[in-house]
């Protein structure tokens with residue numbers, strides 16, 4: 394018995410037309426990616442050029458935005474939240490960042506993010 398070849402998007406579960414096919418580099422699933430500017434189609438993922446390897450990288454929206462697992466996002470704090478969590482002022486925490494004394498991540502937009510576990514435990518500075 395021959396299997397029907399219905400190509401279904403991993404992200405939105407809709408049928409994927411030939412000009413919309415893309416395979417995610419992370420999960421390997423098919424998703425919508427419009428490769429034709431002259432044809433309509435919504436993207437369910439992205440493609441970009443890896444500047445190191447000069448290769449195209451594909452990722453579906455599921456892998457780009459994994460569903461929040463309980464506890465995971467709660468562990469990521471911005472500067473104000475992180476400062477409150479350790480009893481410091483945001484300015485004092487930022488000074489630690491600039492001194493390289495706390496691990497952090499700065500987003501492309503310039504926002505400082507911290508993981509709860511990386512925060513200086515028990516270090517309470519009061520202005």
Ligand SMILES: [Zn+2]
Nearest residue numbers: 402405425437
């Ligand atoms: Zn889709």
Ligand SMILES: [Zn+2]
Nearest residue numbers: 417420453456
């Ligand atoms: Zn994926």
